[in-house]
Amino acid sequence: MKSEAPNQNITIWFNNGFVRLGDANVNILTHALNYGSGVFEGIRGYYDEKKKELFLNRVLDHYERWKLNCGVLRINVPPSTNELCEITAELCRRNAFESNVYVRPLAYKASARIGVAADENDAYAITVLPFGNYFEGRKGLKAGVVSWRRIEDSAIPGRAKICGAYVNSVLAGDEARHNGHDEAIFLNQDGHVAEGATCNLFMWRHHRLITPPVTDNILEGITRASIMELARNELKLEVVERSIDRSELYMCDEVFFTGTAVEVAPVTHIDHRPVGDGEIGVITTKLRSLYADATRGRIPAYRDWLWPVYRSGIIEKTA
Numbered sequence: 001m002k003s004e005a006p007n008q009n010i011t012i013w014f015n016n017g018f019v020r021l022g023d024a025n026v027n028i029l030t031h032a033l034n035y036g037s038g039v040f041e042g043i044r045g046y047y048d049e050k051k052k053e054l055f056l057n058r059v060l061d062h063y064e065r066w067k068l069n070c071g072v073l074r075i076n077v078p079p080s081t082n083e084l085c086e087i088t089a090e091l092c093r094r095n096a097f098e099s100n101v102y103v104r105p106l107a108y109k110a111s112a113r114i115g116v117a118a119d120e121n122d123a124y125a126i127t128v129l130p131f132g133n134y135f136e137g138r139k140g141l142k143a144g145v146v147s148w149r150r151i152e153d154s155a156i157p158g159r160a161k162i163c164g165a166y167v168n169s170v171l172a173g174d175e176a177r178h179n180g181h182d183e184a185i186f187l188n189q190d191g192h193v194a195e196g197a198t199c200n201l202f203m204w205r206h207h208r209l210i211t212p213p214v215t216d217n218i219l220e221g222i223t224r225a226s227i228m229e230l231a232r233n234e235l236k237l238e239v240v241e242r243s244i245d246r247s248e249l250y251m252c253d254e255v256f257f258t259g260t261a262v263e264v265a266p267v268t269h270i271d272h273r274p275v276g277d278g279e280i281g282v283i284t285t286k287l288r289s290l291y292a293d294a295t296r297g298r299i300p301a302y303r304d305w306l307w308p309v310y311r312s313g314i315i316e317k318t319a
């Protein structure tokens, strides 16, 4: 998926103030630009046309993860998670967004000089942009296992969204697309299935929903956690976290990816073989629709996932 260049007049949060996106620039020698020493997040907001409300999805959980991830690189982000949510909501209001949005927080080592050794000069920015579907259309995806292995925790922790680590995903995505696939599937160093280039993976096999454990070098996805909760609570499915072999992907009934950007994305082909009957599966369809309902405030039990931007009071009134 390639998104369009954003409108440079959008207001973002940069150097502790509201500025035009086009005016939020960094020096060419910035440490993070040269050495990858930044940590980012990705958060979605869903606009409800009828309620005229924009719901930020699990924004508190995302900012909690961001701060923990920043700790890996010893990057300090001073505001509390609640304050970060408030800044994000204020950005949506200042831009008067009446569409789905994507939030991109980025914290980074900001010194502009030569030298890998990091110092305490930290900075962060939050950008909110209008955002549509990550994958074109709503058809099933063709995925392929790539030759690049998922980064090891002992090299660069994959459970943190560290900018430099995403070269791993760039290489994987590039190889997958050149081989005629829509998305990559990584194996880890042990040869087990880890995840997609930018998303977690679930498989439906022997009437169980199976996903790799967090110790298999995956990102601890927030959508992954949401799907496990929905599967257990709403569909009463048995959800198992265990390592997955590559060949299981060829023998299972269904596979789908999860992620903030990709949401719940059905995979109908892997390595040029059909997954199950090659059609979007029943379990995937149910979970995709439950996820869409929960993230748009249509299921009362999950309303506490959502942070209303325009404070319409709808959440309280209809709960």
Ligand SMILES: Cc1ncc(COP(=O)(O)O)c(C=O)c1O
Binding pocket: 042, 169, 195, 196, 197, 198, 199, 200, 218, 219, 220, 221, 222, 223, 224, 258, 259, 260, 261
């Ligand atoms: C490598 C990787 N795995 C999984 C995910 C899904 O995580 P989440 O559901 O928290 O967006 C992402 C996206 O952020 C990712 O980059």
